[in-house]
Amino acid sequence: MKSDIILSGVGGQGILSIAATIGMAALENKLYLKQAEVHGMSQRGGAVQSHLRISVNEIASDLIPLGKADLIISVEPMESLRYLPYLSKEGWLVTNTTPFVNIPDYPEMENVISEIEKLPHHIAINADEIAKRVKSPRSSNMVMLGAASPFLDIPYECLENGIKKIFGSKGEKIVNVNIEALKAGRKFAIEHTPVASKR
Amino acid sequence: MEKLLLLGAEAIAQGAIDGGMSGVYAYPGTPSTEITEYVQKNKTAIEKNIHRNWSANEKTAVEAALGMSYAGKRAMACMKHVGLNVAADAFINSAITGVNGGLVVAVADDPSMHSSQNEQDSRFYGKFSMIPMLEPSNQQEAYNMTYEGFELSEKLGVPVLIRFTTRLSHSRAGVQRKEIKNQNQLSYPKDPIQFVLLPFNARKRYNSLLGKQALMEEDAENSKHNIYYEGKDKSLGIIACGIAHNYLIENYPNRDCPYPILKIGQYPMPFSKIEKIVNECEEVLLLEDGYPFVEEQLRGFLNKSKKIKGRLDNTIPRAGELNPDHVAKALGKEVKAGLNIPSLVANRPPELCLGCAHRDVYNALNETMKEHGKQKVFSDIGCYTLGALPPWNAIHSCVDMGASITMAKGAADAGVHPSVAVIGDSTFTHSGMTALLDCVYENTSVTVIIADNATTAMTGGQASHATGRLEEICIGLGVKPEHVKVLTPLPKYHGEMVKILREELVYEGVSVIIPRRECIQTVTKSKKEKKVKTEEII
Structure with a gap:
């Protein structure tokens, strides 16, 4: 088993929490893990990405080679497209459809969506709306992780355990809010994507 | 011993803690900041009372670490690559004095300049100072090399440089710990003049360093890392x-x-x-x-x-x-990239946060500078450097820590008036104070704006040495008290800020304006922490 995942979004959207949750889950499964993150200047509202690699075998590079990613998980739609050169032919793109507009030349939303829909394997999900619906408005990142969970070779329960470990220090309420968001994202993906439901 | 999931930077910190370190000295700088932050939060480090407060800059950090080594204990200084330029005097000479307790200098280079102004390679500094260097390939090696680095330093009697890059520093992987070593006892150097680099002794010390080269080469030759x-x-x-x-x-x-x-x-x-x-x-x-x-x-x-x-x-x-x-x-292998990036994908550079005080400072400054013509504002290294980008385009230099004030001085000497510097509070105490003294010494006509957000913001909100003492520092350096003005950068005070800026810009002499409002990130963070604590109490 080997999973190469690119996480993308805008600084402050919580991709590092997604990475940390998957990381904890991978550790629980005694898998090898390498996760390269972006710190520093870009965290101030710039484009950010994280390379996350999980494997039963020892992992060499901290960076995923071009064309080798199995999955892109993006909390922002335009950002999901920035990393397409990394996605393999068989890879899946799972993205939020709520844009984060902090630049004057942000493209027309319908054009962004049509680029996403050109891809053979994609799930587009309005994570912000789902997060609000389950009363976890600030957990759209966990909705996205839930939506991508059928494509991870990690038992779903381990992700919930991961959330408990990552957010445990912030109190039970925060843990539950994030788990609700995770569940809702997973449910959406399974209901709307036949392939996801088989996984 | 347990296995931990650590960033490369954190692995260095854990390696140092387990390797018997008594103190870490550093100034924050991406991608090296997380080393010291990890020590600050680490239970063992707190229990063992390992020194872990921030230093004013990288030079003071290396010097303090050298002082701890003089006293026989193991010390580490950490910095980003350009920080080693600041520390170079202390660093190069520490190779000549040699060490008593083990001294490790951990330097993070930033190829591709993810968060830096150049991509200089610190290995040149290692060769220049003629000391052994270690370069880890992964997190485990980062841990091991630091853990063993103190002993190598003590064995060879010189500091050891650990050189790593952004990618390793900011990438996480499993790390197997080793047993915790005891800290060294207080002890003085055997030779009472070992650290006295007067020429007669410096020549002796330099010859001793040259004499050790063969040993260092032999050690590298037989190293398990080669x-x-x-x-x-x-x-x-x-x-x-x-x-x-x-x-x-x-x-x-x-x-x-x-x-x-x-x-x-x-x-x-x-x-x-x-x-x-x-x-x-x-x-x-x-x-x-x-x-x-x-x-x-x-x-x-x-x-x-x-x-x-x-x-x-x-x-x-x-x-x-x-x-x-x-x-x-x-290697002549084919690289099969995926699809191209669609042309509609726009660049998304970093920006000043919504609610950030620097926005209000630049709005006021831009309005005032309209009256004086373009390209007269020098700036420095920190979040406020983002004022160089649209919509502000407010500053015209960013070179090295502290350079804003001294460049403004040089430009004023050349005839630029008004000549303005924009510098952050932490950058000011890092390297701006001596620059301000140069201005005071000659009563140069410069307006220095010290944007005080009470933190070292760009690297994630570390404590700033300037907090609570900026006015005293400026007045102490000789700026006239009536030309040290404190403002509150908020949209509702825009008019007042413009008025004061207008007055000070035409003043013939040194004036310091301190727009003071806490960083919006640290405000939010401390509010959240308070909330959690209150919930825990309930």
Whole structure:
């Protein structure tokens, strides 16, 4: 088993929490893990990405080679497209459809969506709306992780355990809010994507 | 001992804690900040009372670490690559004094300049100062090398440089810990004048450093970090330094590289292993994440030896971070990238946060500077450097820590008026105070804006030495108290800020304006922490 995942979004959207949750889950499964993150200047509202690699075998590079990613998980739609050169032919793109507009030349939303829909394997999900619906408005990142969970070779329960470990220090309420968001994202993906439901 | 999931920077911190360190000294700087932050939060470090407060700058950090080493204890100084420029005087001379307790200097380079103004390679500093260098390829090695680095330093009697890059520093992986070593007891150097670099003794110390070179070479030659992997196909030999080795192995997932490989993790460069690979292979490919440091030395000025491939002949791009794809291409392997980035994807540069006080400062400054013409504002290194970008386009320089004030002074000397500097509170106490003194000394007409957000913001909100004492520092340096003005940068005070700026800009002499409002990030963070604590109490 080997999973190469690119996480993308805008600084402050919580991709590092997604990475940390998957990381904890991978550790629980005694898998090898390498996760390269972006710190520093870009965290101030710039484009950010994280390379996350999980494997039963020892992992060499901290960076995923071009064309080798199995999955892109993006909390922002335009950002999901920035990393397409990394996605393999068989890879899946799972993205939020709520844009984060902090630049004057942000493209027309319908054009962004049509680029996403050109891809053979994609799930587009309005994570912000789902997060609000389950009363976890600030957990759209966990909705996205839930939506991508059928494509991870990690038992779903381990992700919930991961959330408990990552957010445990912030109190039970925060843990539950994030788990609700995770569940809702997973449910959406399974209901709307036949392939996801088989996984 | 347990296995931990650690960033490369954190692995260095844990290695130092477990290796018997008594103190870490550092100034925040991406990608090195997380080393000290980890020590600050670490239970063992707190229990053992390991020194872990921030230093004013990298030079004071290295000097304090050297002082701790003088007292017989193990110390570490950490910084980003350009921080070593600031610390260079102390660093180079610490090789001449030598150490008493083990001294490790951990420096994070930033190839591709993810968060820096250049991509200088610290290995040149290691060679320049003639001390041993360690270059980890992964998080486990980062831990091991730091853990063992203190002993190496004590054995050879000199500081040890650990050089790593952004990618390793900010990448997480499992790390196996070793048993915790005790801290050293207080002890003085055997030779009471070891640290006295008066010329008569400095010459003696320098000769002693030269005399140790053979020992350092021998240690590197036999180091477990310099490994020769035999290969059947001698048409090519590969030398891979530090993290470059990972990118090489990524291209041979079954670990079946047919070529001989020399993995370098300890310097001085291991002579006989390099001699062997050069002698037995037709060509040699150099893989280094940084400058062509080893490559240049193997090539020689006339490049008359065997064919050496690498960054200097563009087998690998001359600039920027190394990656597995560059290595694949260098090995003649096909790189099958996925789809192209659609043309509609726009750049998304970093920006000042919504609610950030710097926004209000630049709005007021821009309005005032309209009256004085363009390109008269010098700035510095921090979040406020983002004021160079639209919509503000408010500043016209960003060179090195503290340069805003001294460049404004030089420009004023040349006839620019008003000449303005914008600098942050933490950058000011890092390297701006002596610059301000130069202005006071000559009563130069400069307006210095110290944007005080009570933190070191760009690196994530570390404590600032300036907090609570900025006015006193400026007045103490000789700025006239009536020309030290404190403002509150908020949209509702825009008019007032413009008025004061207008007055001070035309003043013929040194004036300091301090717009003061806490960083919006640290405000939010401390509110959240308070909330959690209250909930815990309930």
